[in-house]
Amino acid sequence: MTVVLAYAPGDLGTASARAAGSAAALLGARVVIVNATRADRLVDPRWADEAELAQVIEILDDAGVDHEVRHLRSGSLPADVVLEVAEEVDAELVVVGLRRRTPVGKLVLGSTPQQILLRASCPVLAVKA
Amino acid sequence: MDNISALMDGFATVVQPVYLLYALFGVFIGTAVGVLPGIGPAMTIALLLPLTYSLDATAAIIVFAGIYYGGMYGGSTTSILLNTPGESASIVTALEGHKMARLGRGAAALATAAIGSFVAGTIATVLLTLVAPFMASWAVQLGEPDYFALMVVAFITVGALLGRSVPRGMVALALGLFLGLMGTDTLTGQQRFTFGIPNLADGLNVVIVAVGLFAVGEALYVASRMRHGPVHVIPVEKGWRTWMKPEDWRRSWKPWLRGTVIGFPIGTIPAGGADVATFLSYATERKLARKHKDEFGHGAIEGVAGPESANNAAASGVLVPLLTLGLPTTATAAIIIVAFQSYGIQPGPMLFQTQSSLVWALVASLYIGNLMLIVLNLPLVGMWVKVLQIPRHYLYAGILLFGALGSYALSFSPIDVLILLVIGVVGFFMRRYGYPVAPMVVGMILGPMAEDRLRRSLTISQGDLSYLVTSPFAATAYVSILVIVGLGLWLKHREKRANAELSRLGEEIREESQSQEVN
Amino acid sequence: MLPPPNVPPGEPPAPGGARPQASPGPGGATRDGQVATEELPLAGGQGTSEAAAAHTAAAPRRRVGEFVVAAVTIALGVFVVVDAGTIVVPGAAGTMGPRAFPYLVGGLLLGSGLLVLVGLLRGRFGEEDDGEDVDPDAPTDWKTVALLGCIFVAHVYTINIAGWPVAATLLFGGSAIVLGARPWWRAVLLGAVLALVIQILFGGVLGLSLPPGPFLEGVSLFRG
Numbered sequence: 114m115t116v117v118l119a120y121a122p123g124d125l126g127t128a129s130a131r132a133a134g135s136a137a138a139l140l141g142a143r144v145v146i147v148n149a150t151r152a153d154r155l156v157d158p159r160w161a162d163e164a165e166l167a168q169v170i171e172i173l174d175d176a177g178v179d180h181e182v183r184h185l186r187s188g189s190l191p192a193d194v195v196l197e198v199a200e201e202v203d204a205e206l207v208v209v210g211l212r213r214r215t216p217v218g219k220l221v222l223g224s225t226p227q228q229i230l231l232r233a234s235c236p237v238l239a240v241k242a
Numbered sequence: 243m244d245n246i247s248a249l250m251d252g253f254a255t256v257v258q259p260v261y262l263l264y265a266l267f268g269v270f271i272g273t274a275v276g277v278l279p280g281i282g283p284a285m286t287i288a289l290l291l292p293l294t295y296s297l298d299a300t301a302a303i304i305v306f307a308g309i310y311y312g313g314m315y316g317g318s319t320t321s322i323l324l325n326t327p328g329e330s331a332s333i334v335t336a337l338e339g340h341k342m343a344r345l346g347r348g349a350a351a352l353a354t355a356a357i358g359s360f361v362a363g364t365i366a367t368v369l370l371t372l373v374a375p376f377m378a379s380w381a382v383q384l385g386e387p388d389y390f391a392l393m394v395v396a397f398i399t400v401g402a403l404l405g406r407s408v409p410r411g412m413v414a415l416a417l418g419l420f421l422g423l424m425g426t427d428t429l430t431g432q433q434r435f436t437f438g439i440p441n442l443a444d445g446l447n448v449v450i451v452a453v454g455l456f457a458v459g460e461a462l463y464v465a466s467r468m469r470h471g472p473v474h475v476i477p478v479e480k481g482w483r484t485w486m487k488p489e490d491w492r493r494s495w496k497p498w499l500r501g502t503v504i505g506f507p508i509g510t511i512p513a514g515g516a517d518v519a520t521f522l523s524y525a526t527e528r529k530l531a532r533k534h535k536d537e538f539g540h541g542a543i544e545g546v547a548g549p550e551s552a553n554n555a556a557a558s559g560v561l562v563p564l565l566t567l568g569l570p571t572t573a574t575a576a577i578i579i580v581a582f583q584s585y586g587i588q589p590g591p592m593l594f595q596t597q598s599s600l601v602w603a604l605v606a607s608l609y610i611g612n613l614m615l616i617v618l619n620l621p622l623v624g625m626w627v628k629v630l631q632i633p634r635h636y637l638y639a640g641i642l643l644f645g646a647l648g649s650y651a652l653s654f655s656p657i658d659v660l661i662l663l664v665i666g667v668v669g670f671f672m673r674r675y676g677y678p679v680a681p682m683v684v685g686m687i688l689g690p691m692a693e694d695r696l697r698r699s700l701t702i703s704q705g706d707l708s709y710l711v712t713s714p715f716a717a718t719a720y721v722s723i724l725v726i727v728g729l730g731l732w733l734k735h736r737e738k739r740a741n742a743e744l745s746r747l748g749e750e751i752r753e754e755s756q757s758q759e760v761n
Numbered sequence: 762m763l764p765p766p767n768v769p770p771g772e773p774p775a776p777g778g779a780r781p782q783a784s785p786g787p788g789g790a791t792r793d794g795q796v797a798t799e800e801l802p803l804a805g806g807q808g809t810s811e812a813a814a815a816h817t818a819a820a821p822r823r824r825v826g827e828f829v830v831a832a833v834t835i836a837l838g839v840f841v842v843v844d845a846g847t848i849v850v851p852g853a854a855g856t857m858g859p860r861a862f863p864y865l866v867g868g869l870l871l872g873s874g875l876l877v878l879v880g881l882l883r884g885r886f887g888e889e890d891d892g893e894d895v896d897p898d899a900p901t902d903w904k905t906v907a908l909l910g911c912i913f914v915a916h917v918y919t920i921n922i923a924g925w926p927v928a929a930t931l932l933f934g935g936s937a938i939v940l941g942a943r944p945w946w947r948a949v950l951l952g953a954v955l956a957l958v959i960q961i962l963f964g965g966v967l968g969l970s971l972p973p974g975p976f977l978e979g980v981s982l983f984r985g
Contacts (some may be wrong), residue, residue: 638940
């Protein structure tokens, strides 16, 4: 049984990590942490560094669940990467942090959580900050 | 001294709200492009050239000067926070500054860089104010053969020293001279190298060539080798109190001054350039540091303070030969000359007399620009970091768009945009094979002028070639070519070795950070 | 103390599919074992062997290119000197006619081209420009450059047919997509917005009216 956590650094990311930990503990599942970037710019705020990933791992350890990290660079959009991993591991649940965004913001900047919510074939847990 | 009163007039001009806005715009854009790696002041000025035609000369020059200075400031932000130099002169800052950032002292590094840049920039501008008119008034006595000698000095120094390889630089120069030849000979009305194409009868437009070489060529080259891999930014501590501790001030102020003293003279000589100045300053600071010697390579604040100051002082120094002799010593200087020329103004000894108000407004705007920059840079670091989040594909698409726009806007002819593309492709190949681009622009700008001077000299002397070398200034100039080129090559060699060592250190840091365990 | 993520440090992505932009469609995620640490462009260590291979593999092609460039330069020099001879010299040309400088320039082209050639024969190849945003180890992506060139040409021909805004949208959107923008419609949208803003700015503020084209003829805002 696997729970996929779509992780991006920040308070929202920490909250989603905690939620993923609790959910996985309840389900008796392990967590696959997915953090992806398109590597298309010099500074990507969604790309986690070692310290941040270590923090997530610590949270999951505290929750007592197994984990696996997928730290990926890919030409696909992050939503696609997450969904693909979910397919591959046959996930029971996808956990993603949901940020408030205006409709224009969603159009211009895109909304990964929205894409995941709409296209996932399994239940999605949307975590608010 | 009536230079001071002229300067005051300059201030009076610049302080008008409109010109202040232009200065602000310039330093803003300059910092933004300085922050972005791969895009620099030269490219930006080239891109903005056609678009500023509708502005008056003073406004346009103020904008470009702001971009020039802003580029220096922006580069240090990226170097310190990212270990990736934003401007090529910053490999040294990238090392020490980034190390400081990793140790949690990023804010202090940024502060010392910014304040040092301000101090150096201001002092250097004062020096410029004093030296330039003096040189200009002396340079007015120059005759035709002297001007020609000056241009030969420019050609050879730029060709030999602005790139990595002397022969390739000379090829680039020769290509530029060739492009400058295309068109109708002013003296005899004969068409030269126009291949029967009517569009070429007036010659190629320098602006198109500049934009093509600096902007489109660079964009194509980067596109061919797009870099991958995001780099994480080191967050900067908020709050003013964490910026610089008293000890930091104490350790920084002497390097600031030393950096200025090292940087300014180096900037004034041909092909010194900011690179050499930063490297020399770093070496000096390392030698002079007694208490903190072992910190070098691990985050010594002197290693940031000195080189950053030297960088800015050198930038001001470059303006001395530019304004007084019309001699470009860096790629950006060449573009600035193109900018002047597009308004029909020729930098040189006569500039201070014929365009006194413009020049002094320019100098005044440098002081004000420096002030704006230090106010902008420190508090707005967060914003500059956001600039780095623009995806590369949009950035370079934008460069191509603005390049095309500018070329089209020159005379609303799509052919010009095609020419732009061709030149851009040439620029691409030049970069690929290691041919420096700046000498080509210099050759194209100064070539026709050099021919002109040569002709006049020979007309005066009625064909006597020795006239070209009998004038004391000309003779000295020709001899000094050897000295300058020799010195330049030696300095470059030293710098190359030092850079190799420094980038090795930089790589070690990167590997360190990759395998770092966090407790 | 946390167990370190099991990672082969600095393991490089596979050479062929290394560049994310080359990966087609949604199935393009690169997998490097359990954890792939971010690979910074100048990373030393394991990255270099693969990268070095790519570098030297590119070298033979570059070497040929270098000779071609040197040859072209020399040929150009010869051409300039010869063509200079055809320049008409009117009688009253003075001491230095229209041919003199061309001869000099041709000579310089020839001379420096020969110098480069000699350097090449001795093994001193040019160092390619390492701008800050360039990956020094990546092989040259000719396809992207060619595509960009085509888009540029298309842009030129579109200006007078469909107006500047459309042409500009084509240029920006097309270039962005070729360089890796996803999804495509966002790039085109941004391009359109940018083009329209520029059109208004130039027409209205700067007084330079760019041809609006058949779609926007009617709108006076765009005509400046």
